[in-house]
Amino acid sequence: MQLLAVPMASSGGGGITLLIPLILIVGMIWFMSRTQRKQRERQAQTVAALAPGTKVITTSGLVGIVEETDDEYVTLEISDGVLVQVVKAAIGRIIPDEDATADEAVETTDEVAEPVEALDPVDVPDAGRDKADGKVQDGPKLPPTHSEN
Structure with a gap:
């Protein structure tokens, strides 16, 4: 059995494939400097x-x-x-x-607003105040962490 070395086909355009990333890098640098320039101008206007x-x-x-x-x-x-x-x-x-x-x-209007009557206080049941035994209930406990047994 004999092995023959066959030359690989060239993709061609080797120079252009190296040029595209370089163009992209230059474009990004230009865009960033343009953005910074606009920020400096805006800052100068604010200070002025x-x-x-x-x-x-x-x-x-x-x-x-x-x-x-x-x-x-x-x-x-x-x-x-x-x-x-x-x-x-x-x-x-x-x-x-x-x-x-x-x-x-x-918006200005010619009408005069009528005073609002004071509202009666609302009694909220079980709002953490007095319980049946006269003690205040503790708030909810957090779940135990890994260090607690």
């Missing part, structure tokens, strides 16, 4: 719109009202009389005025 009295949320979740701004820092009032100075880049977003949205949502 800061004015005293604007309510903002920082990137760390701190909510406050802008008291003053300078080149690098923003002074926020986070509570009555409590001022905090943060970097402008830490401003995450501006909170729209609640007064403006509330004014749009409220």
Whole structure:
């Protein structure tokens, strides 16, 4: 019995198969940089719109009202009389005025609403208060864990 070595058929286009992954990688890098550029532009617009009295949320979740701004820092009032100075880049977003949205949502009518009578308190039976023997029942127990016998 004799074995013959037969050359494998070439798939052809060897150069193009190496070029397709390279094009995909370059495309992904371009798309990610484009997204980051848009985020930077949006952040710059947010920082440019800061004015005293604007309510903002920082990137760390701190909510406050802008008291003053300078080149690098923003002074926020986070509570009555409590001022905090943060970097402008830490401003995450501006909170729209609640007064403006509330004014749009409220419809004015000429009718005067009648006062609602006070409701009698409702007695809810077996609400965990006094039991028949005068003791308060414990809440439900959790199932035992693997360490308990």
